[in-house]
Structure formats: C-alpha cells, structure tokens
Amino acid sequence: MSLPASAAQLCEWTGGHLLRGRPNQSFEGTKIDSREVGSRDLFVAIIGPNHDAHRFLGDVLLGGAAGAMVQSDRIDHSLPRSDGFIVQVEDTTRALADLARGHRGSFDGPLIGITGSNGKTTTKELCADILSGVGSTLSTRGNLNNNFGVPLTLLRREDGDGFAVIEMGMNHRGEIADLAAIAQPSIGVLTNIGSAHIEFLGSRETIAEEKGDLLAALPTEGTAVVGHDDPLALAQSERSDARVLSFGRDPKADLCASSIRFLGEGAYAFELESPFGRGEIRVPGLAETIVENALAAAGGALAAGASFERVASGLASHGGVPGRMQPRSFPNDVLIIDDAYNANPQSMRAALETLARLESGGRRLAVLGQMGELGDAAEAEHLGIGRLIGSLDLHEVFLLGPFADLVAEGAHESGLTKNRIHIEKDHASLARTLKMRLGKGDRVLVKGSRAAHMEGVIELLAEGDR
Template identity: 40%
Template sequence: MSLAEVARAVGGGPVPGGTVTGRVTTDSRTVAPGDLFVALPGERVDGSDFLPAAAAAGAVAALTTRPDGALPCVVVDDPVDALGRLAGAVHARLAAGGLITLGITGSSGKTSTKDLLGQVLATAGATVSPPGSYNNEIGLPLTVLDADAGTRFLVLEMGSRGRGHIARLCRVARPDVGVVLNVGSAHLGEFGSADGIAVAKGELVEALSEGGTAVLNADDPRVLGMAPRTRARVLTTGRADGADVRAEDVALDDTGRAAFTLVTGGTRAAVRLRVVGEHQVANALSAAGAALAAGMAPDAVAAALSAAEPRSRWRMEVTRREDGVTVVNDAYNANPESMRAALAALAGLPARRRVAVLGAMAELGPDAAAEHERLGRDAVAAGVDLVVAVGADAVGIADGALAAGAPDGRAVRVPDRAAARELLTEVLVPGDVVLVKASRSYGLEVLAADLLGAGAGT
C-alpha cells in the first residue's frame, strides 16, 4: 500500500510519500526495510520513543501519536484503533479477491484448534495462521496484515474479556466461517456467569453472513444454543450421533494420542492425531468442520489432521529428560475445564508415578475457592500420585486432594516456583511423568524449563 492509502484507511495525517513494501510490526526490534512501524503506547514505554530505532532498521514510516523527524509519520489519535482500521481496509480488499476467513473462539482450546486448522488448510492452499495466541485487538489485526493477494485461507483466533470484544474483532475481519468450541469458566469473574460468556462468544456467529457457516460444538449445550443467533448455515461437530461431523471409535495409544474415525455425511476416514490428550478430539472435529466448510474433502481433512504437529509453545509439550523423567509443559494458561483435560491426558500417559504440579487459576470470581478445591479432588480421581500446589493462591488444590483421600505426603503446598523445583529435584525418579500447569500470570512455564534443565546430562 502507498502511505497515502494507509493514511486514508486510518484517518491520519499528514500524508507522507512512499510505499509499504514489507510487513506491519509493533516491535522496533523486528523492523526490516520497507516495514510500517506502529508505535503503540504502553504502561512502561511508549512506542514513539523507538521511532529512531525503527528508522535506522529501514522502516518506511510509522503510525504514531507523537511524530519524530527521524521517520515519516502518519499521526493518529489511537494507534491500536488505527491498526485495526488498517487491517480492516486490507481485509476488505483481500476478501473481495476471494480470501476465505475462518474465526475461532471458545473458553479453551482456541490455540490448539487454530494450530490444527491452519495446518489442515495449508494442504489446500496458502494459509496465514497466527503464532501462539494472537487473539486480541493487536494480535488479530497483525495476523490479518500478514495476508496478501496470494493467501487463500486466513485463520483468526478470537479472544474475549467482555461483551463486544469479539464483535469488534469481527468488524476488523468478518469471517466466512465461525467456529465456537465451548463455553467454560475462563474469565468467569469478568463475565459474571457462564450464560454471560455464551452471549459474548456468540458474537462470532452473529457476525456471519447468510453465505457463511457456523461450526458449533454439539456436545456443549450453550454452544449448540447459539444456532438461532446466526443467519449462516450451521454445521455441528461432536461425539453425539446427531452431529454433522463426528468422531467414532475413539482410542488412545500408549503415548496419550487419540485415533478415531471421522464421520461426515456418508464418508468415513481414519484419523490418528499427533497431539496429546483425548480432549484434542473435540478440537480436531472443530478444525475438520471448519475445513469442510471451506471446501476441503473429508479424506483430505483426515489425512491432514493425522499429519498435524503441535505448534504453539507450552501446550501439552511432552519432553522426556535424559534421566527418564517426562515433563508435560501445559503452563500457557488454565481454567477448570482445561485443567481437567490436562489431568485426563496425564492419566493416559504410561508412568511409574504421575505428578501434577499445579498453580492457581485466575479470574474465576467468587467461585475461585470452590473450583480450586474441586481441582484437587479431580486430581485424585484422575489417579495422580503426587499433587504439588504452587503459591498461596493454589493452596485450595492441595486441600481438595487431601479431602479426597490423598495420603500424607501425596498432596503438598509450596510457596513458590523455587520451592517447587527444590522439592521435585529431590523426589522425581526415572519413569515419573510430571504435569506443570497454571494460569499464565503465574509463570509456571519457567518451572517446567527448570525441570527440563535439571535432567540434562544425568
């Protein structure tokens, strides 16, 4: 785009000469020649302070509230809003050229499903799918701006922390296919109730046109209840007999990976997943439904699902140390549903002992204490041999495990990551499998990395 086109799209000025030939970036450290640098304001630093660095790296211009003589600037009141408007203008142009956009939301499993779907679609055409969890008002526009005229499929992950958030993301890039995975307890403290979460997640299907497709998880009543809220065709997925796209004959191998028969219409195709955990079957079905809605054939979808690898970090990363201890790093985030899914995956892995190192789950509101206590009970029911609750906010997990009958010494509380590492260094032996999981704010991925380092060369 010319900088004149950029300025018109974002409503900024003045209009410098030049053309963006590279990418759009918000990080001055990643700027390359021809890029457009978006100077975002932050709590600690202002992106405008890095305009000279962006200029030195070859940026052609910047979107900023505070111009600098080092670089041509399009001045805007709100760089985040301007980023969204720029992405919207680019998306409208690409959609007119035939781009198929697929949006995914849900309380859990968004990133895993996005990773599966992106790999499946890539077998049918050029696909843009974001790394990690680029699912907010900054990450989603940046994902859109990674697409170009050669892109056939655009996969967007859509997160929400309140009503109107997903609707706003859909105004940046309206999907042709909308996938809703589940309605759980993530951010329950902010939404107030599961019904409130369902209202917010359903904004995705409300944004679809009559020519679009809503892919709904029939195994979740609140998701299935979104069907009347959309003008689009509804395609259901699930384990139930009535689902349009369903899994039959589900079985786990000795590495915790699921195989099943993908059934849709009169077609049956074998799938053998390479991601860990039975909960991935639901994610795979949602990805399959979206790919089918985008025009892929069932056999091709099944083959691509069977070839798809884990992509995003800290999500059921299974690593065996040299000393024979296996570390399962699922520490990117946590809510009650994803915790139970991770415990079920742990139970499916062969092990001498199963150890669950669990931190707190954030943003659960008034139900937080009860949910943590329930999690401890769930860990015992899943056959966990040792529960380690990390941090003051997680003590209820150990309390629940003890109340559920965990023997003395099999449910312990430690104050922080350092104490957890010290304990685990002493007790882990070859053949043990240790799951590490908590909400992102507690940083237990650092503990998982420490545990892997502790086993190096032993």
Template identity: 40%
Template sequence: MLQHTGGTLLQGDGQQRLNGVSTDSRQIQPGDMFVALQGDQFDGHAFVEAAAQQGAAIALVSAEFAQPLNVGGGAKWGDLTVIAVPNTLVALQQLARVQRQRFAGTVVGITGSNGKTTVKEMTASVLEQHYATFRSPGNLNNHIGLPLSWLRLPPEVEVCVCEMGMNHLGEIRDLCSIARPHIGLVTNVALAHVGYLGSLDEVQQAKGELIDALDSDGIAVVNIDDPRTRALGERAPGRVVTFGGSPEADVRGRVCADRGFDGLQCELDMDGATWPCHVALPGQHNLSNALAAAAVGVVLKVPAPKIVAGIQGYRGMYGRMAIRHLHNDMIMIDDSYNANPDSMRAALQFLQQVPDAGRRLAVLGDMRELGEAAPALHREVGALAWQCGVDELIVLGEFAAMFAEGAREAGMASAHIHAVASHQEAVTVVERLLGSRDVVLIKGSRGMTMERVVEGMLAMAEKA
C-alpha cells in the same frame, strides 16, 4: 495510509513502502512500520528511536505525542518516515479493515473457552491440503493481535483462519467487524474469563458474538456435545454444521484406541463414509478438536482424504500437551500455556491414564480470571488431582492454599502436597521428587508463566 487513518505526514517520504508491521521495537525488521501503542503500563512512543535503529521505515505515532518526540530533529530520526494519527490503535485496526476489504477469499473465525488455538492450527493444517491458507500467528487473537495478523496476510492466500479471544463482552463483536468471517466456529463454552464476565451465561453471550456476526450466507460450525454451543448454533442466521460424538452430529467421530503419548486412533464419519484417522496429540479431548477442524474442511469441500491427511500431519504446539522425554525414562507433560477448570480436568485425566508410569506429579499454577468462584474452583481442582491419582502435588500462586486444601480434604496426605513460593522452588522440589519412569504435568494460566518451570526442568535434564 494517510487517507485511511486520517494521519498527517510529519517527516519523511510520502511514497515510502513498508515490508511489515510490528508493535514491538525488538521485532522490527528493516523496512517495517512500527506502531507506537499505549497501554496502562507501557507507551510505545518511548521506543520509536529504538525502532528506527532497528531499521524501521515508518513510525505511526499519536498526534498528542508528536511534538515531544522531536520530529524533524534531523540525525535523531534520520530517514524515518513519521505519521501522526489521532489514535494509533484505532489506526492499526482501520488499516486491518482495509486489508480485509481487499481480500477476496474466505475467512474462518474461531473462538471458544478451550482449544481454540489448537483448533485454529489443526483447521489450517486441513485447509492447506487444498487451499493457499494463512492462519493468525501464535495466539494473536485480540484487539491488537488480530489486526497485526491481517497486515501480515500474503497476497496469494485463498483462506484466512483467525483465532478470536476475549475477556469482556463486545470484544469478539469488535474483532468480527475487522475480520468479517464467512464461517464462525465455536469449540465450547466453559469457565474461562468468568471473573471478568460474571457468569457462564455471559461467557456464552460473548462467544455467541461470532455467530451473531455471520450473515444469512455465513455458516456456523458448533460443537453439538456442548449444550451451550449447540444453543448458539440454533440462533445462527444461516446454515449450521455440527461436530461431535453424538449420532446427530454432521461430522462425527470416536476414539478406537487411546495410545497415550502417541495420540489417538480414531474414526471420523464425514461425507457419507467412515475414515480411519490418527490424531497425534495426546488426550481424548483432542478428538473434539480434530472433529472441529474436519467440519470446516467439509464446509469448504476439502476432499475427505485430504482432511484426514491434514489432521494426521498436525503435531501440536509448545505448551499445549507437549510431551518432553527427560533422563531416566522420566516424562514431562508441558501443558503450561494456559488453564481453566475444564482444561485442568482434561490434563489431570490424561495424566491418570498414562500407562506404566512410576509416580504421577502435578505442578499447578493459579487459574486466573475466575472471580468470586476462584477459591472454590481451585479447591475442586486440588481434589481432582487426588482423585486422578496424583502422587505428589506442587502448587504455586495466590490460590496455592486452595489447591492444597482441596487435595487434603479429598484424602491426600499433607506430606505429598508442596506449596512453593516461586517457579525455581517448584523446579527444585520436582528435581528432588522425580524418579525413574515418573511423569510430571506442568499447567497454569498464562499469567502464571508456568513455562519457566518447564524451562527449569529442561535445564535440569541437560545437566543430568
């Protein structure tokens, strides 16, 4: 570690071994290494002592802060091994690069404006039917999360599936310099992070950094139904495999029956045959996610029955079109994890298609990182809520008035539009409005923490 990071051993055992790595002192397990990162609003060096008390074996600190930390102060640090490096983030990333260099298996990189976490999880579900597979945990997909993922890689793994996120140009390129993917999958290009990037063209350019990172032996997997991802495939240096509903796609599929909350009954065309497949996730957009996962399975020569088994076995994640049954036959659609205009459209269209619903309610929080287009895009989503049959619209955040204005202009009566000032007020309004057989959708950007509304709704249901 000293050799690869340019670090200096300030205290402790130079032969110390570590069990894991964390940047959060609250998650430290005995024998772990704590990496003291610094940001605009936090400084991990303030938590070195807490990490030591949690059982950390090693602390990786910035040389600039080593002296104020009173290294060598005896009882304060105990047996903690302390290593000082010029920059702790750079050191973390370098250690991940070393881990990647030692990995002899296959790396799958996944990015896209919508669905990348679902596709990552579904792809891993397919691949683990045939290979020892590791996927980046949760949404560890940025310049900190991806290195942490690599440092958690078990030794027996044959395929590593990495999610790659971004909100600026160059970020995916940097992530690829660590992960060095053999397969690059782009789900779609849409209006996410356009506030940082400036235009949809630049979003496409940023997502294309994954394709650009492939060499001539690499394989690009792209959504043929999305013109922008299809264009990215055309510039790939090696083989391209396409997925989608188009007859031209290498891996094709169609929805045979939409079973609402019970998912989709589909047919998948792959390996020269048609295979029936049940996608357990609600919403027709999840067919595209399933086809993306299937395409990676085809690339890695997973037998078709195992691909189908992997897709059928995937049951979704918290906050992503998760169906929660409440009291009095009421249902909550928890899509609280994140939002942009396209994912809002997909969620509202699913809400519209719910059969035998009483009334349809939507609790919508801001869509972040949309830049100058944000007011207009929030008005569009407000109008779409009315067009999709929403009976009661509850809106929260900086752009709540824009949601409301769009809904009113589309024809929704003001009495059915509720702008609230807090998550708890949203819960209170929903509790007052919700009746038997009603369905409520909860959705907003990550920064809106809409899961707090979900938690409040669940607490309400427990008391009923």
C-alpha cells in the same frame, strides 16, 4: 504485509492525514515493536497503559523505516528529518484495526475465525495443518489473538495466500465483536463455553454471548461451526444467519466422532461421519480433548473447501502446540507433560484425568499452579480441583501459588495423605523437591495459568539434566 500499500491508502483506510512525505510512498510490513522495524515497514506508535511508543519515533525514522503512524495529540514537530513518511491519526490502536480491515478487503478467500473457552490455539493449528496442504495459508502465530494480534496477523497476508485461519480471544465483553468486525470471517468456529475469564464477564451465559458474537457476525453465505455437545455453545448458533455445522460425539452432530480409542503412542483414532465423507481419523495428542479440537478444525476446513481425504492427512500430520499437553522425555524414562501455557477449571480437569489414564512404569505426579481470572468462583474451583486430585489414581501433588492451600485441602479431604501433598514457595524450591522425588518411569503433569509461569519449573528441571 507482503502486498505493498501506499501512504495514500493508509490515510484512506484510517482517516489519517499525511503529515510528512508523499502519497505514493509505500510500505510492506507493519510493526508495533520498534526493535523489529525494517526498511520496508510501517511503525505504528501504540500508547499502552505503561509505555508510549512515540518516544521511539526518532530512532525508528533514523533507522530507515518506510513510515510511521502517530497519534495527533503526541506529535513532536522536532522529529529528525528522514525519507520515511508520517501519517497522523486520532488513535493509533483504532487506526491499526482500521488498517487491517482495509487491507482485508482485498482478500476473497475463506477466512476462518476461531474462538472458544478451551482449545482455540490447538484447533487453529489443526485447521492450518489441513488447509496448508490445499494452498498457502495465513494463520495466527502462537496465540496473538487480541486487538493487536489479530490486525497484525491479517497484515502479514501474502499475495499467494488462499486461506486464513485467525484465532480470536477475549477477556472483556465486546472484544469478539470488535475482532470479527476487523477480520470479517466467512467461517466461524466456536469450540466450547467454559469459565475462563468469568471474573470479568460474571457468568458462563455471558461468556457464551461474547463468544457467540463471532457466529452472529458471519455473512448469510458463511458457515458457523459449533460444538453440538455443549448446550451453551450450540445455542449461539441460533444467532447466525449462516449455515450451521455442528460437531461432537452425539450421533445428531453433523460431524460425529465414534469408536474413539487411544492408540498408546500418543495419538487418538476415531470414526468420523459427516456430510462430506466418512472414514477413520488419527490425530496425535495425549488428551482426549484432541478429538473435539480435531472435529472443530475439520468442520472449519471442510467448510473452506478441503476434501475429506485432506482433512484426514492434515490431522494425522499435526505436530502439537508448545505448552499444550506436550510430552517431554527426561532421563530415567521420566515423561513431563508440558501443559503450562494456561489453565481454567475445564482444562485442568481434562489434563488431570489424562494423567490418571496414562500407562506408567512409575508414579503419576501433578505439578500445579493457580487458575486465573475466576473472580468469586476462585476458591470453590481450586478446592474442587483438589478433590478431583484425591479421587484420581495420582501419587503425589506439588503446588504453587495463592490457592495452593485450598487445592491441598481438597486433595486431603478426598483421600490423598498429607505426606503426598507438597506446597512450595517458588519455582526453584518446587523444582528441587520434585527432582528429589522423581523415580524411574514417572509421569508428571505441569500446568497452571499464565500468571503462574509453570514452564519455569520445567526449565529448571531441564537445566539440571544438562
């Protein structure tokens, strides 16, 4: 928060009580990690399932923090004296949201909220790439898209920011509505509806309703940007009173991509037709899903006031997102495709199909961990991924995790011989086996859910080549 706020404003926004200090004392940044607190920062003592940050209050105050926000049932009156103010609230997690909502009230520029089962982070980065060429743009760092990340992102806004691009994630019902109430988006982007988090929501229809809460929260003068080719996503636009812009490959979409082609140098080109203009778009990326991500980002940016020309140049400048289909060159012309950040059935299929399409002077190898949060569908989905592997032109598969046997079973059923299927017990053994079998010109996809930490395999391979 480069725009300073006072202890009095903090109390007004959160309903808190000034326990120590003066109402006119100010702060500029907001932190929930005590190790990051500086002299102009407010420290919010969050109580989590495993840790209570109130135990760091003494150190933070003695370290010169501008102030602290504490929970009323955790107040320690023996805290050391310092120049920092202290505000007490009933619940520090809820107060963090209230603080962000209050601070949001002084921003009158376009705020784009982005959600969906797949492509949120890439779409957010693409949209920010476009708008940063128009004016200073606040955007979510990484994927800090939950009930802590969204408020902290909003509180980083600087005086000169003219746009905000905020990613919103969830894994339980009601979270998107809560995040939308904090961020108050004027533009909402719904990328698609998949089966990520189905373990907690029960069905894709319920996932659609949860994601659609973003569109339902938009003001009448706002804009809902939604995938036309995804019936579950498109249906959610009916819940919004805002203008609707659809995107997709169907000619009926408001933003329609046609003549899609892979350029060979790790980029896609397509013709974009829209109410805002028509022309060729080029966007870096290995997977064809980058086309839908680019359309979604374009819709959000155009609704925020970007020109068609700026959309084209912004998309062309995209530098990729770590852990999302990122090519990494290794010796002997080996290319590792790092898609290790996360995995669900839809993104796994898209990544494997991309691997199968890549030109290669060697072989195509898949290195896979489990897909998470699938609940009762987990076994069937992993078996299905195995069958897909066997049906594609892949040479070998290396598996890790609790569902490796099911993926192996599916792959063998659909034609992959057992000597081309490798199940390993940990990252180290997988990396050793893979390294022994790598050959000149091989293309290797590495992918799995967050819990699988498949980036560890890539790190071990990289260490061996130093």
